[in-house]
Amino acid sequence: MKTMVVYSLDNxxxxxTGRVFYPHQPSTMRRRKIVSxxxxxxxxxxxxxxxxxxxxxxTMTTSCSVIICLLLPILGTVLAQxxxxxxxxxxxxxxxxxxxxxxxxxxxxxxxxxDTLSLQDLxxxxxxxxxxxxxxxxxxxxxxxxxxxxxxxxxxxxxxIYLYDPFKHELQQVREGDYRSSTGSQDFVAKAPLDLVYVSxxxxxxxxxxxxxxxxxxxxxxxxxxxxxxxxxxxxxxxVVVRASIDTASIATLLNLGPHKHVIIAQTxxxxxxx
Numbered sequence: 440m441k442t443m444v445v446y447s448l449d450n451x452x453x454x455x456t457g458r459v460f461y462p463h464q465p466s467t468m469r470r471r472k473i474v475s476x477x478x479x480x481x482x483x484x485x486x487x488x489x490x491x492x493x494x495x496x497x498t499m500t501t502s503c504s505v506i507i508c509l510l511l512p513i514l515g516t517v518l519a520q521x522x523x524x525x526x527x528x529x530x531x532x533x534x535x536x537x538x539x540x541x542x543x544x545x546x547x548x549x550x551x552x553x554d555t556l557s558l559q560d561l562x563x564x565x566x567x568x569x570x571x572x573x574x575x576x577x578x579x580x581x582x583x584x585x586x587x588x589x590x591x592x593x594x595x596x597x598x599x600i601y602l603y604d605p606f607k608h609e610l611q612q613v614r615e616g617d618y619r620s621s622t623g624s625q626d627f628v629a630k631a632p633l634d635l636v637y638v639s640x641x642x643x644x645x646x647x648x649x650x651x652x653x654x655x656x657x658x659x660x661x662x663x664x665x666x667x668x669x670x671x672x673x674x675x676x677x678x679v680v681v682r683a684s685i686d687t688a689s690i691a692t693l694l695n696l697g698p699h700k701h702v703i704i705a706q707t708x709x710x711x712x713x714x
Contacts, residue, residue: 525601525610527562530570534674541673548678551631551709555597560675561633564708565603565610567667568592568635579605581663584656589643590664590703593694595619595634600694613694621693622705624684631678631709635668636690637661642699654701661703668706678711 566572569592572580579588592603594610597617601610620629628634639657647653665681672679687702696702 523599523612523615525612527565527608527610528559530563530566530608531559536674538670541670544673545669546673547680548709548711548713549625549627549680549707550712551627551678551707552712553630554632554710556632556677556709560677561594562608563675564668564671564677565592565594566605566608567671568664569603569605570608571605577606580667581660583660584644585646587643587646589640589657590660591638591640591700592664593636593638595622595636597632618693621690622685623682623707624686625682628682628705628707631707633708635665635706635708636685636694637664637703637705638694638696639701639703640699641701657701657703665704665706668708672708676710677708679706679708681706 567580569590570580571577578586581590583589592605593613594601594603595618597619599612599616600614600618601612603609604611617629619631619634622628622634622636639653639661641650641653641657644653644656669679669681671677682705685702685705690702690705691700694702
């Protein structure tokens with residue numbers, strides 16, 4: 440009978456008791472006692488009995504072949520969870536509208552057309568919101584207290600929810616499907632092509648333990664991000680509105696945020712009806 444090798448995909452400890460083997464380690468280090476019940480997802484592989492001892496899983500006498508059959512669907516589910524990555528085009532600097540004119544035209548819009556945002560507009564506004572403008576130092580387009588860079592930007596589009604990676608300038612899908620309506624109570628949030636959600640990672644603000652101070656500083660930084668998007672919207676003739684009428688708890692659940700990450704504010708972007 441072939442030996443079963445079981446290990447956790449995310450460094451959690453397996454649910455089953457017995458011994459687990461790590462084929463990538465020397466033979467003297469391959470066995471590890473499984474002592475806890477904190478498992479999540481597991482993968483299974485068959486190996487040559489001459490290389491590994493038999494895995495003892497609790498007091499069960501179930502054959503390894505049966506265990507393989509049970510675990511293969513889990514492995515299939517893990518493999519199916521690969522997420523889409525959207526490579527954004529390079530940021531375009533070709534806008535002729537003077538800065539002072541953009542400021543004069545900055546306003547909030549709440550009526551949007553159904554038109555999808557161009558990939559170039561999406562690239563530009565995400566870079567304005569929280570992109571890297573000094574690659575050598577990895578500093579951003581917005582100021583950050585002590586350069587902790589705690590703000591994360593999530594883009595809710597018609598086909599899914601994406602996390603903006605400012606260093607790679609790309610979008611990484613975190614959930615498939617249209618969840619735009621979950622970003623606010625207003626009707627237009629489900630119609631506009633893009634809803635942004637700004638999230639703060641409190642753990643990055645390790646210079647204070649005061650939660651109220653962290654919220655204040657995160658709110659200031661998210662305000663910088665949203666104002667940059669407003670100004671880009673004015674320059675590119677896009678409609679923009681920042682929103683505080685959001686269910687932060689439900690959005691945090693939807694994004695599967697840890698307890699150290701907090702939803703701060705949301706913002707809607709699209710092509711306005713009056714332009």
